[in-house]
Amino acid sequence: MKAYSIDSTKQELKEIDIEMHANTVYSFFDSILTDELSILDTHTIHSDANAISKKMKPFFVSEQLVIGNALIVGKDGLFDTDASIPKDDLASLISYDVPPFYNKVLKLLQKTDINLYKVFEVTKQEEDMKLNTEWVLHIFNMADERTKEYFLDELKKVITAKKDVTAHMQNMAILALNATTSK
Numbered sequence: 247m248k249a250y251s252i253d254s255t256k257q258e259l260k261e262i263d264i265e266m267h268a269n270t271v272y273s274f275f276d277s278i279l280t281d282e283l284s285i286l287d288t289h290t291i292h293s294d295a296n297a298i299s300k301k302m303k304p305f306f307v308s309e310q311l312v313i314g315n316a317l318i319v320g321k322d323g324l325f326d327t328d329a330s331i332p333k334d335d336l337a338s339l340i341s342y343d344v345p346p347f348y349n350k351v352l353k354l355l356q357k358t359d360i361n362l363y364k365v366f367e368v369t370k371q372e373e374d375m376k377l378n379t380e381w382v383l384h385i386f387n388m389a390d391e392r393t394k395e396y397f398l399d400e401l402k403k404v405i406t407a408k409k410d411v412t413a414h415m416q417n418m419a420i421l422a423l424n425a426t427t428s429k
Contacts, residue, residue, distance in 0.1 A: 248328040250318040250336060254303035257342045261333055266319070266326050274317050281363050284321075285310045286339075289329060292317040298355050298362070304348060306341040311348065311362065311380050347387045347394050354401050358411045366416045370423045379415040385422045 249264050251274075264270060271292045272278050279295035285307050294300070297314030304313045318336070320327035362380040369375070386397045397418065404414040 247319065247326065249320075250329055250333065252305070252307075252312075252316040252318070252340065254305050254312075254314055254316070254342075257305070259333065259337050259340060261329075264317075264319075271317060275315070281361070283307075283310060283312065283363065286318070286331060286336075288321055289331060290319055290321045290326070292319070295361055298352055298360070299357075301356055303342075304344045304352060306344070308339045309384070311344075311383065313352070313362070345387055347398075348383060350398055351383055351401065354398070354405055355411070358405060360411045360415070364412065366412065366419070368416060368419050368423065370420075375423070377416075377419050379412070382415045382419050382422065386418065 247264055247266050249262050251260050251262050252258070253260070264274075271280055274292070275294040277294050277296055281293045281295050283291040283293065285291055291307060291312065293312050293316045294302070294314045300314065302314030304311055306312065307316070318329055318331075320329045360379060362383070363378050365376045365378050367374050367376055386394060389397070400418075401411075401414065404411055
């Protein structure tokens with residue numbers, strides 16, 4: 247099956263031929279904890295859920311933060327298929343230019359067990375919204391320097407106190423949503 251691999255350290259995109267079995271993705275990452283991202287139409291991006299704690303390099307695929315190496319396969323409903331996106335098109339969606347804010351946050355998160363893509367629910371004006379930590383980082387990355395420093399300082403406090411980092415990210419999501427309402 248035609249697939250792509252992205253080596254975040256070498257910043258290299260390769261077309262590969264794999265044989266998909268029940269354990270192929272787990273074998274690729276040498277881990278049973280993987281994330282599945284549906285960033286690309288009719289494709290799934292697999293990544294190692296432990297990539298943050300393994301201090302792997304981040305990159306973006308179409309503005310979506312991905313940590314560590316990735317395996318990209320086609321998807322047709324529930325079935326894995328050949329990747330159909332042309333390699334050049336995929337390459338144009340990848341950016342290894344990660345802003346310093348992300349790198350600082352990821353360094354802090356290395357000692358936690360947070361999953362960037364685990365969905366949590368917040369309420370804004372009586373509307374329930376499903377968000378995740380990756381969204382929170384994206385929003386705070388767009389903020390001014392003072393707000394970024396506030397975010398980093400508060401995250402340091404939560405980690406030092408060994409509090410629930412996911413709950414903290416949920417609170418930061420609420421702050422971000424409230425800031426957009428007040429403008």
